[in-house]
Amino acid sequence: MxxxxxxxxxxxxxxxxxxxxPIPLAHQDAYTLLVAVLLSAQCTDERVNQVTPELFTLADNARDMSQVPLEQVYDIIRPCGLAPQKSKAIVKLSQILTADYGGEVPEDMAALETLPGVGHKTASVVMSQAFGHSAxxxxxxxxxxxxxxxxxxxxxxxxxxxxxxxxxxxxxxxxxxxxxxxxxxxxxxxxxxxxxxxxxxxxxxxxxxxxxxxxxx
Incomplete structure (x- = not known):
């Protein structure tokens, strides 16, 4: 063949x-998908889906998450592994989205790849599954x-x-x-x-x- x-x-x-x-990571919109994919690095989707309900109850948008103390995010996402880096990335990217993009996730690959903790794969997932672009x-x-x-x-x-x-x-x-x-x-x-x-x-x-x-x- x-x-x-x-x-x-x-x-x-x-x-x-x-x-x-179906998309295996539970989410409601582009922002929650972005955070969930970031959390899935070196972690199972099942574990991420166990953690994100508590995290998104605390804050499910960039504006609210940008105000959450780093330690509080860390405590929730610790089961996902790499929690120090991931918690910093989540808070920082939320602050950037709030300051530079009106709290919205940009529908742009290059812009996504500049966000903390967001590599090419994560950006590609968001572009394809949140915005419908071929990736x-x-x-x-x-x-x-x-x-x-x-x-x-x-x-x-x-x-x-x-x-x-x-x-x-x-x-x-x-x-x-x-x-x-x-x-x-x-x-x-x-x-x-x-x-x-x-x-x-x-x-x-x-x-x-x-x-x-x-x-x-």
């Missing part, structure tokens, strides 16, 4: 399995599966994103980002499939005999 044939098979299979993939955020699940499926060499997250954008139609990017994440968690996890056992791996590489060694992001 050629790479483009694999990509089309994968796109169709994922669309069958997850026709309307292909690459997390560890996507980076791993792109290698297992022979869609990217995995040299870097940036390269994986470029490779996937070349292979898949632009109108499919936003759904595919979520579909691959769900598939990776359900059928092709890091420590069990190894490129040998799930339906997509076996279909794309029926003669594969040895586990795939992934490059880390």
């Amino acid at each position: 050629l790479k483009k044939e694999r990509a089309e098979f994968i796109r169709q299979r994922l669309s069958e399995l997850y026709p309307n993939p 292909f955020p690459v997390d560890t699940h996507i980076h791993r599966l792109a290698q297992r499926w022979g869609l990217s060499n995995g040299k870097s997250v940036a390269q994986t994103e470029k490779d996937l954008k070349r292979l898949f139609p632009k109108e499919s990017w936003n759904a595919l980002h979520l579909q691959i994440i769900y598939y990776g968690r359900e059928f092709c996890p890091a420590r069990s499939c190894n490129g040998l056992t799930c339906d997509i791996c076996k279909t794309c590489f029926p003669n594969r005999k040895h586990p795939v060694k992934n490059r880390k992001a």
Whole structure:
């Protein structure tokens, strides 16, 4: 199966399995999504969803969050890990949004990437899932599966994103980002499939005999 044939098979299979993939992070708007994605770095979505109800009860918009004492944010988000950096980022970006953007999250990739704690992946998630712009955020699940499926060499997250954008139609990017994440968690996890056992791996590489060694992001 050629790479483009694999990509089309994968796109169709994922669309069958997850026709309307929900956003796994609970949120109400662009701001709460931004904060939730920031919190999800090196943390599970499940843990983030356990923490954000208390955080957003305290403050669910930039203006209110900018006034919350740093220690109070830290105490709430501590279970997510990296709490010192994340709490500072949440308060500081809320202050910037309040001062420079009228309390609103900018619908602009470059502007988002200047905010504290907001990298390219976080900005891409917000642009795609909050504002509907085509983007292909690459997390560890996507980076791993792109290698297992022979869609990217995995040299870097940036390269994986470029490779996937070349292979898949632009109108499919936003759904595919979520579909691959769900598939990776359900059928092709890091420590069990190894490129040998799930339906997509076996279909794309029926003669594969040895586990795939992934490059880390």
